[in-house]
Amino acid sequence: MIRFEHVTKRYADGTTAVDDLSFEVAEGELVTLVGPSGCGKTTTMKMVNRLIEPTEGRILVAGKDIAATDPVQLRRRIGYVIQQVGLFPHKTVLENTATVPHLLGTKKAAAHARAAELLDLVGLDPRTYGDRYPDQLSGGQRQRVGVARALAADPPVLLMDEPFGAVDPVVRERLQSEFLKLQSQVRKTVLFVTHDIEEAVRLGDRIAVYGEGRIEQLDAPAAVLGAPATPYVAEFVGSDRGLKRLSVTPIEPGDLEQPPVVHLDDPLPLAGGLGDARWAVVLDRDDNLHGWLSAEQAAGSGGTVADHARRMEAWLPVGASLKQAFATMLQHDAGWIAVIDREEKGRFLGVLTPARLHEALRRSVDADARALPRTEVDIQTVS
Numbered sequence: 001m002i003r004f005e006h007v008t009k010r011y012a013d014g015t016t017a018v019d020d021l022s023f024e025v026a027e028g029e030l031v032t033l034v035g036p037s038g039c040g041k042t043t044t045m046k047m048v049n050r051l052i053e054p055t056e057g058r059i060l061v062a063g064k065d066i067a068a069t070d071p072v073q074l075r076r077r078i079g080y081v082i083q084q085v086g087l088f089p090h091k092t093v094l095e096n097t098a099t100v101p102h103l104l105g106t107k108k109a110a111a112h113a114r115a116a117e118l119l120d121l122v123g124l125d126p127r128t129y130g131d132r133y134p135d136q137l138s139g140g141q142r143q144r145v146g147v148a149r150a151l152a153a154d155p156p157v158l159l160m161d162e163p164f165g166a167v168d169p170v171v172r173e174r175l176q177s178e179f180l181k182l183q184s185q186v187r188k189t190v191l192f193v194t195h196d197i198e199e200a201v202r203l204g205d206r207i208a209v210y211g212e213g214r215i216e217q218l219d220a221p222a223a224v225l226g227a228p229a230t231p232y233v234a235e236f237v238g239s240d241r242g243l244k245r246l247s248v249t250p251i252e253p254g255d256l257e258q259p260p261v262v263h264l265d266d267p268l269p270l271a272g273g274l275g276d277a278r279w280a281v282v283l284d285r286d287d288n289l290h291g292w293l294s295a296e297q298a299a300g301s302g303g304t305v306a307d308h309a310r311r312m313e314a315w316l317p318v319g320a321s322l323k324q325a326f327a328t329m330l331q332h333d334a335g336w337i338a339v340i341d342r343e344e345k346g347r348f349l350g351v352l353t354p355a356r357l358h359e360a361l362r363r364s365v366d367a368d369a370r371a372l373p374r375t376e377v378d379i380q381t382v383s
């Protein structure tokens with residue numbers, strides 16, 4: 001979708017910002033460009049919407065050489081999100097979001113209806129926020145408007161230059177997960193610049209690690225962490241690679257233990273209690289997670305399970321990362337967390353314990369060592 005062919009950018013003062021760059025971003029793929037300050041990430045990105053012209057080489061978008069495309073036309077097909085969002089201060093949130101469709105000739109009512117849909121999509125209720133002005137929003141909310149505005153003309157390509165760089169780490173993580181969810185729905189082709197390796201790992205289908213003006217490694221996050229191509233990349237991704245890997249390894253059903261399970265309307269005491277187990281998971285009639293029950297209560301109380309069950313705070317949907325699992329355990333001071341299917345309050349699948357978390361991490365590392373996709377390794381193990 002975006003193809004760089006031997007692209008070099010030398011500025012007038014002789015600085016070579018980008019040196020003979022060749023790579024391709026597939027349709028619907030999100031590639032993060034990561035590297036230290038001044039290594040040429042922004043220059044790379046700005047050449048795609050012709051804010052900067054290459055000195056040598058060419059760039060194709062959807063098979064067409066962009067040098068032959070009118071820059072204004074080109075930019076309307078490419079969404080652009082930057083750190084200083086650049087919202088118009090005198091326009092409302094709704095008007096800001098509708099800017100590009102408006103410019104493209106969409107009637108006001110239709111442009112506003114579309115803008116409201118997009119605000120909803122990025123987690124801002126248009127009825128609450130649509131009529132506000134940018135200075136009546138938090139930093140994180142402004143970034144969301146920036147993303148909604150970039151998506152408004154439904155461009156196939158998005159360029160994002162440190163879009164979440166200016167907000168605090170908590171908001172940043174939230175914006176990242178929201179953006180991942182959004183991207184799984186809209187599947188844009190995205191170039192995403194960041195200097196934060198964690199962000200690059202979390203968001204990228206592939207990561208391009210930049211040295212000075214060159215890509216040192218372009219690979220899937222797990223491969224960059226597991227098998228850095230050069231000593232430079234190894235140093236850049238850091239000695240805590242194992243920890244970072246937690247954020248790229250999802251919880252899978254095979255990782256889970258099956259504890260004893262009781263249902264809300266089971267009478268107590270349970271005959272034989274819980275055997276050796278110290279607690280049981282409590283499910284409702286639809287087998288959705290409700291909470292947990294201790295062995296003492298199972299063996300010694302009257303009434304039903306519903307009278308004694310405790311609420312379960314530590315849970316995650318399957319597919320969440322091991323890092324989220326670890327963080328959830330710490331947050332709730334829990335020795336295990338319940339894992340449910342994707343729906344909120346969905347079906348209970350099993351529990352993840354620290355030992356199982358460690359095994360899952362081990363398997364992810366081994367899968368890379370053998371250079372096989374994880375799924376294949378899992379299938380081999382099962383058969």
Ligand SMILES: Nc1ncnc2c1ncn2[C@@H]1O[C@H](COP(=O)(O)OP(=O)(O)OP(=O)(O)O)[C@@H](O)[C@H]1O
Pocket residue numbers: 011012013015016017035036037038039040041042043044195
């Ligand atoms: N207009 C310019 N004239 C001369 N040199 C420039 C110009 N713009 C950028 N550079 C230089 O080109 C190199 C690459 O800059 P670029 O902005 O692409 O880096 P970056 O990786 O995006 O950095 P950062 O993370 O700090 O934004 C740097 O050495 C920078 O000083």
